[in-house]
Amino acid sequence: MSWSRLMRRMRMVLNKHDIEQELDEELRAHVEMETTHLIRGGMPEAEARREALRRFGGVERTKEQVRDERGGRLLEDLAQDLRYGVRSLRRSPGFTLSALLVLALGIGSTVTLFAAVDAVLLEPLPYPGSDRLVRMWPSAPARGIDRGAFSYPNVLDWRESVTSVDLMATYSALPGNYVHLGEDGPVELSTQWVAGDFFEALGVPPALGRPLAQGDAEARSQVAVISQGLWERLFGADESVVGSTFVLDYRSFEIVGVMPAGFAYPLGLDTEVWVPLTVIPEGDIPISLRQVNFLQAFGRLAPSVSLETARQDMTQVAASLADTYPDSNAGVTAASLVSMRDWMVGDVRRSLWVALGAVGLILLLACANVANLLLARGTARSREVALRMSLGAPSERIVRQLLTESLLLSLAGGLAGVSLAWAATAALATRAGTLLPRGVDIGLDGTVLGVALLVALAATAMAGMLPAIKAADVTPARDLRGRSASGGPSALRLRRALVVAEVTLAVLLLSGAGLLGRSLAELSRVDPGFDSEGRIAMTVTIADQKYPERAEWMALYHGILERLERHPDVISSGAIRYLPFRGDGESLPVRVAGLYEPTPEEQRFARMFQLSPGLLDALGMDLLRGREIAATDGAGDPVVVVVNEAFQREFFQGQDPVGRRFDLAGTNQSVEVGGVVQDVLHAGLAERPSPAVYLNNDQVPRIQMSYVVHTAGAPLAMVAEMRRIVREIDADQAISEIVTLEELAAATLARPRFFTGLLGGFALMALVLAALGVYGVLSYMVRSQLRETGLRLALGASAPRVAARVVGQGMQPVVGGLILGLFASMVLTRFLGALLFGVEPLDAPTFAAVIGILGGVAAVACLVPAWHASRVDPMVSIRAE
Amino acid sequence: MPKSKADLLQGTLDLLVLKALTLGPLHGWGISKRIGQMSREVLEVNQGSLYPALHRLQDRGLVSSEWGVSDEGRRAKFYTLTDAGRARFVEERQSWSVFSAAVQHVLQSG
Numbered sequence: 005m006s007w008s009r010l011m012r013r014m015r016m017v018l019n020k021h022d023i024e025q026e027l028d029e030e031l032r033a034h035v036e037m038e039t040t041h042l043i044r045g046g047m048p049e050a051e052a053r054r055e056a057l058r059r060f061g062g063v064e065r066t067k068e069q070v071r072d073e074r075g076g077r078l079l080e081d082l083a084q085d086l087r088y089g090v091r092s093l094r095r096s097p098g099f100t101l102s103a104l105l106v107l108a109l110g111i112g113s114t115v116t117l118f119a120a121v122d123a124v125l126l127e128p129l130p131y132p133g134s135d136r137l138v139r140m141w142p143s144a145p146a147r148g149i150d151r152g153a154f155s156y157p158n159v160l161d162w163r164e165s166v167t168s169v170d171l172m173a174t175y176s177a178l179p180g181n182y183v184h185l186g187e188d189g190p191v192e193l194s195t196q197w198v199a200g201d202f203f204e205a206l207g208v209p210p211a212l213g214r215p216l217a218q219g220d221a222e223a224r225s226q227v228a229v230i231s232q233g234l235w236e237r238l239f240g241a242d243e244s245v246v247g248s249t250f251v252l253d254y255r256s257f258e259i260v261g262v263m264p265a266g267f268a269y270p271l272g273l274d275t276e277v278w279v280p281l282t283v284i285p286e287g288d289i290p291i292s293l294r295q296v297n298f299l300q301a302f303g304r305l306a307p308s309v310s311l312e313t314a315r316q317d318m319t320q321v322a323a324s325l326a327d328t329y330p331d332s333n334a335g336v337t338a339a340s341l342v343s344m345r346d347w348m349v350g351d352v353r354r355s356l357w358v359a360l361g362a363v364g365l366i367l368l369l370a371c372a373n374v375a376n377l378l379l380a381r382g383t384a385r386s387r388e389v390a391l392r393m394s395l396g397a398p399s400e401r402i403v404r405q406l407l408t409e410s411l412l413l414s415l416a417g418g419l420a421g422v423s424l425a426w427a428a429t430a431a432l433a434t435r436a437g438t439l440l441p442r443g444v445d446i447g448l449d450g451t452v453l454g455v456a457l458l459v460a461l462a463a464t465a466m467a468g469m470l471p472a473i474k475a476a477d478v479t480p481a482r483d484l485r486g487r488s489a490s491g492g493p494s495a496l497r498l499r500r501a502l503v504v505a506e507v508t509l510a511v512l513l514l515s516g517a518g519l520l521g522r523s524l525a526e527l528s529r530v531d532p533g534f535d536s537e538g539r540i541a542m543t544v545t546i547a548d549q550k551y552p553e554r555a556e557w558m559a560l561y562h563g564i565l566e567r568l569e570r571h572p573d574v575i576s577s578g579a580i581r582y583l584p585f586r587g588d589g590e591s592l593p594v595r596v597a598g599l600y601e602p603t604p605e606e607q608r609f610a611r612m613f614q615l616s617p618g619l620l621d622a623l624g625m626d627l628l629r630g631r632e633i634a635a636t637d638g639a640g641d642p643v644v645v646v647v648n649e650a651f652q653r654e655f656f657q658g659q660d661p662v663g664r665r666f667d668l669a670g671t672n673q674s675v676e677v678g679g680v681v682q683d684v685l686h687a688g689l690a691e692r693p694s695p696a697v698y699l700n701n702d703q704v705p706r707i708q709m710s711y712v713v714h715t716a717g718a719p720l721a722m723v724a725e726m727r728r729i730v731r732e733i734d735a736d737q738a739i740s741e742i743v744t745l746e747e748l749a750a751a752t753l754a755r756p757r758f759f760t761g762l763l764g765g766f767a768l769m770a771l772v773l774a775a776l777g778v779y780g781v782l783s784y785m786v787r788s789q790l791r792e793t794g795l796r797l798a799l800g801a802s803a804p805r806v807a808a809r810v811v812g813q814g815m816q817p818v819v820g821g822l823i824l825g826l827f828a829s830m831v832l833t834r835f836l837g838a839l840l841f842g843v844e845p846l847d848a849p850t851f852a853a854v855i856g857i858l859g860g861v862a863a864v865a866c867l868v869p870a871w872h873a874s875r876v877d878p879m880v881s882i883r884a885e
Numbered sequence: 886m887p888k889s890k891a892d893l894l895q896g897t898l899d900l901l902v903l904k905a906l907t908l909g910p911l912h913g914w915g916i917s918k919r920i921g922q923m924s925r926e927v928l929e930v931n932q933g934s935l936y937p938a939l940h941r942l943q944d945r946g947l948v949s950s951e952w953g954v955s956d957e958g959r960r961a962k963f964y965t966l967t968d969a970g971r972a973r974f975v976e977e978r979q980s981w982s983v984f985s986a987a988v989q990h991v992l993q994s995g
Contacts, residue, residue, distance in 0.1 A: 026962070027936075029960070029962075030913065030936070030961075030962045031932075031936065033912070033913075033914070033955075033959060033960065033961045033962070034912075034913050034914045034932065034936075036959065037912075037914040037915075037955070037957070037959065037961070038914060040957060041914075041918075059932070060932045060933075061931065061932060061933045062933065065933060066932060066933045066936055066937070069933060069934075069936070069937040070936045070937050070940045072937065
């Protein structure tokens with residue numbers, strides 16, 4: 005389009021009023037000239053005027069066509085449509101408000117969930133080139149171990165031999181704490197032990213100084229990289245701190261670098277100090293031994309190497325190591341590999357997509373509802389439309405006008421929805437910050453706002469198209485005639501179809517939420533194997549650098565235990581290495597003479613937990629047979645252990661093991677089974693219990709223990725007491741954590757509870773929307789059938805019969821929707837798959853309940869219109885028509 | 886809605902309007918009358934098509950318009966052929982001759 009033409013069009017739009025006037029005048033001039041012409045031909049004036057007008061044809065239509073020919077037409081129309089739309093929406097505030105509310109809810113929840121999916125799943129990880137990062141594990145296929153741990157010698161061999169990764173890093177699986185003695189007493193700094201190309205592989209350079217490298221690990225240098233947060237808190241952001249030393253773990257470390265704020269690996273872990281893992285004393289973890297598997301690894305793929313190629317490469321390396329070191333590596337013949345992203349967000353992916361899917365259904369439901377509202381409104385406006393059409397407005401024009409109105413609605417609804425999403429994402433970031441990886445990043449950004457606009461436009465198309473076409477489909481002759489503006493049977497059919505769709509969607513959402521709810525209930529019913537009521541635990545890592553002799557630090561351990569036991573509020577107390585859900589013990593190979601003598605390739609493992617006598621009571625673990633660990637099972641005595649039921653099944657083929665012996669590698673001797681306890685679900689409620697061995701901490705001591713107290717008073721009242729006891733024994737000793745067992749148990753349910761709550765909320769919304777849909781259509785139907793109802797009543801039909809007939813009519817599409825929804829649910833609930841626990845995707849009671857609830861609510865929604873119908877006054881209604 | 890007949894005749898109507906204007910500036914009513922006279926009253930121009938055509942031609946820059954006073958002393962909008970319009974007319978007339986000759990040929994053959 006040429007510039008001058010564009011300018012002309014712009015002028016036309018701007019001077020729209022003048023141009024319209026001109027057109028008016030031009031056409032009037034034509035008619036007058038024609039009239040003059042006819043009068044000259046001898047026609048009387050009045051007749052001439054009539055004839056001239058007749059010859060001209062429709063003035064309005066001609067104007068319309070002239071406008072069509074002119075450029076700038078679309079802009080002009082849009083401006084007019086917008087003005088008109090705003091006016092007409094303002095004229096019916098009830099309709100506008102309800103449509104806006106429904107749209108705001110639909111769009112708002114969609115945008116919120118999308119923001120969550122975007123932040124958690126779609127955004128690239130905060131490591132440059134993160135798509136090349138992979139996590140790797142050694143696997144032992146014959147033993148069913150897919151993701152094993154590395155020993156330090158093994159991980160170094162992988163780093164040397166695997167050519168498909170450029171950089172490879174390793175770190176200790178469990179984050180831990182180092183004590184720093186500050187001015188205000190001891191503080192625990194969360195510490196990560198790393199080696200290999202940890203920082204270089206992640207690709208994030210330090211803000212200050214240098215990162216740690218493999219050289220530091222090989223030299224066993226006592227050097228540390230600290231987080232920006234710690235640098236600011238502890239050193240007042242002093243740049244000269246690089247190169248200086250500070251005391252950590254009662255040793256002196258040189259600070260070589262500071263990592264920038266926001267750096268974390270894995271995401272969400274607030275590490276404050278990174279040190280070479282070779283500074284771990286051999287006496288704590290013998291890291292130079294090839295059988296001590298405690299390390300995790302990741303790496304950066306070499307350019308253009310695929311995940312599969314790398315897997316084959318690593319499998320070869322693992323197999324060759326298994327050949328070279330059969331004592332330690334037998335059976336570890338393969339490698340397991342996933343992308344870093346899959347590893348970090350993999351386990352919430354399904355939950356989030358399911359939630360996004362659910363919210364998409366809500367949006368559809370909201371659109372169906374608004375479409376229904378628009379249809380009802382279209383019917384009420386059919387006279388207005390008919391009038392405009394008979395005045396020459398083409399039907400495309402009417403459709404466009406009505407679509408503009410829906411667009412206005414959707415945009416306003418979108419705006420309201422975005423404000424809703426703004427509040428909701430903030431709440432979500434707070435609530436889900438710890439539940440979802442990167443949950444704290446959930447918020448509205450450009451991408452999310454763009455999607456919000458798309459969603460609003462899609463909502464316009466979905467909700468507005470059908471009603472607009474329907475509304476423009478009027479026959480002026482019929483619809484102008486009078487009061488029977490009912491929209492005709494086809495509009496009603498459409499509205500009933502929408503009710504079917506709404507009920508179908510609601511069934512889907514309700515059954516999804518129902519299944520998740522049932523599975524949450526099942527999960528909460530699971531017996532974890534211990535009691536949490538009235539129990540509180542304190543975890544202390546004894547500073548073994550300060551107490552080099554075992555006898556010294558064991559004295560501290562016993563001191564804490566004794567004082568806790570003496571406390572008047574304490575019913576029972578004890579200590580255990582790894583609280584339930586906080587670690588699955590140390591893995592050790594087992595041999596039972598005559599019963600279980602595996603080859604190295606088939607070797608299965610038991611989990612070892614150290615505890616103190618009395619712990620079974622303190623934690624409420626049930627002793628099934630035999631005796632528990634006693635103080636008499638002391639340091640020099642023969643080792644006596646308590647095993648769990650899973651151990652009995654796995655290694656004793658179900659026979660009673662009490663009094664029998666087996667070989668436990670970590671103790672280097674044959675141990676005797678003293679008793680059998682009920683399985684404790686250390687790894688989580690949804691996990692199968694592993695074979696477990698419990699033994700006295702005096703016999704195979706560990707420095708980090710969790711002291712569990714069963715108190716007669718409020719568990720939280722013990723917090724101060726526990727702190728005081730530790731302080732009295734050693735004022736420099738830090739406490740890692742104090743947590744009630746109920747908190748611990750609740751935390752394991754937090755994520756399923758969160759998602760179930762989310763879906764439950766959506767299901768409730770769906771229920772309300774569907775009920776509103778049914779109600780809307782039915783009350784409209786009752787209103788449009790007033791005359792017929794009046795006739796029936798006049799002819800002797802009883803009020804209850806009339807009411808029953810209305811309910812029947814209303815329930816028809818509901819039943820259709822229920823059946824359709826049931827089929828759709830049967831197909832779709834299988835996608836919940838792994839999210840379900842203890843309940844099948846095709847759970848009959850859930851489906852029955854959904855049908856019952858929805859059917860019931862729909863029936864209630866039918867009752868009000870039915871009651872209205874039965875109260876119709878025959879005389880009034882018949883006369884009114 | 887039925888399509889108006891003018892749509893089918895659009896190309897032809899534009900040509901006729903351009904031709905009518907080659908003789909000098911004229912208002913809408915005058916154009917319809919002139920086309921009637923020139924066709925010996927065979928062609929009757931529908932106003933519902935004429936005015937859209939005029940505005941279309943103006944939008945394309947083939948005619949320009951100006952308010953003036955008619956022979957009867959009435960204010961009216963006069964349309965004038967622009968240079969581009971004149972050039973287009975010559976072009977269109979050429980292709981119309983070829984077209985109508987061809988149609989003629991088809992109808993008389995065999």
